[in-house]
Structures are given as structure tokens and as C-alpha cells.
Amino acid sequence: MKLLWTVFALLALPAWADEPLSGWAVYPTGKSYDELVSDTKSAVKANGLIVVTQAGPTKAAAARGITIPGNLVIGAFNNDYAVRVLETSVRAMIEAPIRFYVTENEDGTATLSYKTPSFVFAPYIYEGGDPLRDIAQELDDTFQIVAEAAVK
Numbered sequence: 001m002k003l004l005w006t007v008f009a010l011l012a013l014p015a016w017a018d019e020p021l022s023g024w025a026v027y028p029t030g031k032s033y034d035e036l037v038s039d040t041k042s043a044v045k046a047n048g049l050i051v052v053t054q055a056g057p058t059k060a061a062a063a064r065g066i067t068i069p070g071n072l073v074i075g076a077f078n079n080d081y082a083v084r085v086l087e088t089s090v091r092a093m094i095e096a097p098i099r100f101y102v103t104e105n106e107d108g109t110a111t112l113s114y115k116t117p118s119f120v121f122a123p124y125i126y127e128g129g130d131p132l133r134d135i136a137q138e139l140d141d142t143f144q145i146v147a148e149a150a151v152k
Helices: 001-018 033-046 060-061 077-090 092-095 117-151
Strands: 024-032 050-055 071-075 097-104 107-113
Touching: 001 071, 024 033, 033 050, 033 071, 033 077, 033 107, 033 117, 060 107, 077 092, 077 117, 092 117, 097 117
Parallel strands: none
Antiparallel strands: 024 107, 050 071, 071 097, 097 107
């Protein structure tokens, strides 16, 4: 039975991938995975954020002899935003850093995507109010600028 569910999930995955995700911004590109990773990190830095975290299974899988498409999560934030968010909601800081997601496509191109900061912080607006909403909007604008710079 477990095998049946696994097969079903793998067959359904491509259909789920085509569904639009609420709160996400998605930027398909003609760039290679490595190029988009590099350009995303550069755009983060050029736009006043810092790459705080990086995590992905691709290299670890390769070390185990398994080949999977490129897949990297890049967490971006800065101390100014951290202090400002904490002033509005201590709970909201669990969402920092906010993440960009670089994925390699079957054709060798890569896609940059992310959950918009206003979507990420939405559950905390009841606590952080308009000041947190304003910070999230600033971050929405910054993340869009970073994404547009990275994909061009």
C-alpha cells in the first residue's frame, strides 16, 4: 500500500507543480541553475540584504551518488529589518530570514521563486499591526527588485 501511495504522489507531482500558489512570486528564466544562484546572491547583496542562510539537497544527494535537479533555498534579510520586525511582533521573527528558492528545470533552465513577505508575515499582522504591514510591503518591493535583477 505504501508503494502505491508513493507512485500516486510521484505521478500527481507534475500536475500539482502547475497549480498557482497563493502568495508566491515565480520567475522562470533562461539561465542555468548555477548562473541564477550566483545572480540571486549578487542581487540580494546589491539591494541591501544579506544572504543569511543557504540550504539545499543537491550537493548532499550527489555525495551519496544520487543525482537530483539543482535546488537551493537562499534566506535573505538584514539587521535593520530584524530590529524593526521585533519592535512589532516577536513571534513574526520566526519567519526571518525570508527565502528565495532556486530550482533547476528539466530543460536545464532555472526558476526563481519566493513567498512574498506580506504573505509570510500575514499571520502576525494581528499583533504587529500597521507597522508590520508596512515593513512587509517594503520587503515585498525589495524582494521584487532583487528577483527582477537576478533574472534579467
